[in-house]
Amino acid sequence: MIPAPADPNRKEKLEAFDRLLTVMDELRLNCPWDKKQTIESLRHLTVEEVYELSDAILKDSVQDLKKELGDVLLHIVFYSRIAQEKEEFHIGEVMNALCDKLIFRHPHIYADTKAETEEEVKQNWESLKKKEGQELTLSGVPNSLPPMVKAMRIQEKARGAGFDWEKPEQVWEKVLEEIGEFREKTSEDGFDSLEAEKELGDVFFSLINYARFLKLNPDAALERTNLKFTSRFNYLENKARENGLELRNMKLKEMDRYWEEAKKLERNC
Numbered sequence: 001m002i003p004a005p006a007d008p009n010r011k012e013k014l015e016a017f018d019r020l021l022t023v024m025d026e027l028r029l030n031c032p033w034d035k036k037q038t039i040e041s042l043r044h045l046t047v048e049e050v051y052e053l054s055d056a057i058l059k060d061s062v063q064d065l066k067k068e069l070g071d072v073l074l075h076i077v078f079y080s081r082i083a084q085e086k087e088e089f090h091i092g093e094v095m096n097a098l099c100d101k102l103i104f105r106h107p108h109i110y111a112d113t114k115a116e117t118e119e120e121v122k123q124n125w126e127s128l129k130k131k132e133g134q135e136l137t138l139s140g141v142p143n144s145l146p147p148m149v150k151a152m153r154i155q156e157k158a159r160g161a162g163f164d165w166e167k168p169e170q171v172w173e174k175v176l177e178e179i180g181e182f183r184e185k186t187s188e189d190g191f192d193s194l195e196a197e198k199e200l201g202d203v204f205f206s207l208i209n210y211a212r213f214l215k216l217n218p219d220a221a222l223e224r225t226n227l228k229f230t231s232r233f234n235y236l237e238n239k240a241r242e243n244g245l246e247l248r249n250m251k252l253k254e255m256d257r258y259w260e261e262a263k264k265l266e267r268n269c
Contacts, residue, residue: 001110020073020074021091024078024081025081028082037082038082039079042075042079046075049068049072049075050072052068053068054223055068058223076094077091080094104128105124105125105129107124107128108124122156122160123162137157137158140157141154141157146219148204151205152212152218152219156212165209168214171206171210172210174209175203175206175209178203178205178206181202182196182200182202184199231262231266232259232263232266235258235262236255236258236262239258240255
């Protein structure tokens with residue numbers, strides 16, 4: 001094992017974390033809003049903060065990333081402070097439990113297990129999680145994950161257990177097969193919407209699987225497309241307003257001119 005190099009900023013980091021704990025204690029004792037919060041009341045706010053962190057990552061903004069990481073860290077400290085009041089656990093126990101788990105799940109670093117590739121590390125990780133009490137491979141996938149992220153995690157975990165395709169070409173064939181089945185369902189007269197929805201789900205799942213084989217993140221890819229479409233649509237709408245027009249009254253050819261302008265601006269940025 002390669003030892004961690006000396007960190008010239010370690011003292012500053014420890015002092016900053018100590019300061020955060022002090023501020024959290026003071027807010028919990030003195031602020032009417034902070035005093036009122038519970039683990040349950042913070043949950044939806046935490047989800048929102050994680051999505052804001054995701055936005056900062058996609059924007060590739062260092063300042064936004066630093067800010068949003070701070071907000072997520074605040075929530076971790078906040079939950080731990082509430083648990084400490086209830087005499088359940090404190091932040092030190094949280095961090096020590098995390099360290100223990102990381103050491104246990106990295107025997108190729110802290111013990112004599114061999115793992116030369118990323119894939120071997122993932123397989124070891126999944127087998128060790130089962131030793132911790134997660135008997136079923138997919139039991140560790142949170143139910144509340146967004147569907148696309150959940151599909152990706154399900155597929156990753158299945159692969160870790162040895163259940164997967166061998167080549168990307170096989171997965172692409174499955175994508176085409178599912179698209180064909182979906183097309184069949186939607187081309188029927190008076191098609192069954194529920195059955196069509198099931199087939200659409202199969203298309204998405206197989207396409208996400210193909211993206212995983214190519215080491216692409218489908219959630220990030222779709223969100224980048226969402227941002228790109230929003231930017232172009234906003235340009236189109238602003239240009240229409242500048243010319244006293246409304247989109248609903250414009251022809252597709254007119255709108256397409258502004259759309260192409262937006263695409264050119266993107267390429268020049």
